[in-house]
Amino acid sequence: MTRRPVLLLAVLVLVALGAPLVAPYGPAERFRDHQHAPPMRVHVDAGGLYAHPLTLVDRLEQRFDADATRRVRLPWGARAGAEPVFLLGADALGRDVLSRLLHGARASLGLALVATAGTLLLGALLGLWAGYAGGLAERGVTTVGDLLLVLPLIYVVVALRAALPLVLPLGTVVVALAIIFVLLGWPRVARGVRAIVREEAERDHVVAAIALGASRWRVMTRHLLPACLGYLAVQAALLVPMFVLAEATLSYLGLGFPDGVPSWGTALSDAANVAATTRAPWTLAPAAAVFLVVLATNVLLEPSRHDAVADASRSG
């Protein structure tokens, strides 16, 4: 059960790091004659993949015609042909949706992964402390954690973010959002870690380690933490889509990344104009990216029904 979430996280890290590198165009590169250009169809010939270039027929109605007599190679490799290829279409400013999607992966996934790392760290520390020390520490951590768990996350995120100055530079936004995510996310991690630690601390190997004079720190990191690793991996895989979604919601509301930064959320807020989106539904592509991240988590972590049936019949 540990391997799947770790694999998923590794893939997401790779996508966050690698996606911008394979983007055909820059995130801010504008093609003024291709505003709201539709996705182009890809054809195959002896020389590889190509598309027919689009020419603007009517700027006001944003109508385009594909010129079937000419062929442009896809924008990877030799970029000799000056004519752009939009595999997922272009947005209202004539920017390539695919390129912005790939560049946006870095901001959206990057923030989510950083926040997840912070959440795991804080949650594991507080959970270990509460579970091992017990007493007042345990009561404090569980009470605050339970209060935070009951609150609907998105309300609190929006309220906290809106309490900061509305316009902030990019670096500050990233740090502020990551801190807000960590402060709200840790109880999810701490709750399980505390329960595992409480159970594990009774085990013989831990009791033996204490009897042998191991320090508190050693017992916690060497004997209790390893028991939580599988749980932490699953929690990490659950936190990433949650934070991706939180970023998308915040940016959609105009409280996330600044306008110029390509992220899946800012792309959605660009597409919030219903009239424009109806004309160019491909600008909602980042919604599909968010959906894929959530879907991947659900599919990989959903215990298959047949396992459940098998378990039940075995125990029954």
Place this chain on the structure above:
Amino acid sequence: MTLARFVVRRAAGGLVFALVVASLTLLVARLAPGDATTGEAIAMTVEQRAALRADLGLDQPLLTQYGRWLVGLTRFDLGRSSLFKRPVADLVGERALNTALLAVVALVVASLVGIPLGRYTGASHAMLARAVGAASVAVLSLPPLLSALLLVLVAAHTGWLPAGGMTSGGLSGAAWLADLAWHLPVPVLALALPLAATLERVQSRAMAEAIGRPFVEASRARGLTRERTLRVHAWPASLAPVLGIYGVLVGAIFSGSFVVEVVTSWPGLGRLLFDALLARDVWLVAGCGAAGAVSLAVATTMADVVHATLDPRLLERRG
């Protein structure tokens, strides 16, 4: 522990919870840079702005403001909204009702769709059952933000349904009601789809588990038909985890309704809070926080009471 004591204890806890949440929202809103007069500051003289601040009670020390707000709370006086120029209590009551309408209809729709589907997929190995299960995982991955954007797009593209708002305005009586029903499907579906998928999954797993238990096998051995075994024995036994999930769904509905309200311009509590936060309308923010916390406490208590009535073991475990 008796049910009555359970309810009283939960109600008291809910009241404390609401007070804490409302106080915290007030604090967060008050600590935010700028106040309700910042937006209009350019158009005012320094004296006018000071007068407006005094009128709103913003010139007092923080503790005095909090004290006054607490005193007002005992009379259900939540102050005046500077954004809407109306008493906060009226505004919040109105909008909370709109949110409640959206949430209740969505929950009913989700239950009516999700539970029968889950009951079917949990008991069947047919291709159709597998397809429904797979579709349900896909819909589950469509959080309200995405489902709302998608449905608004579909509504706008086809023109079958209005893409936003709650009423067209200028109507009354039956026409108003019909108009409201006309505006409901998009936000309700956006909220209900992921809920229905969650319920389907939980019910499906619970049903599959219940079918594996010995008493189900025994009733089949006694000669009951498959249909009767499922309806009378397996399904009731599978309901405990499904009822348990409703307490969790309350939180999901709150988060979901906020997003859906913003995307589909539904005039609910979530939208009101968002507008109030941006306008730095502190009393309105605190009022929304209080109303939200009270509804959250009431909803979770209701979910727990229903659960405890149907499954009394819960009371013993909590006692």
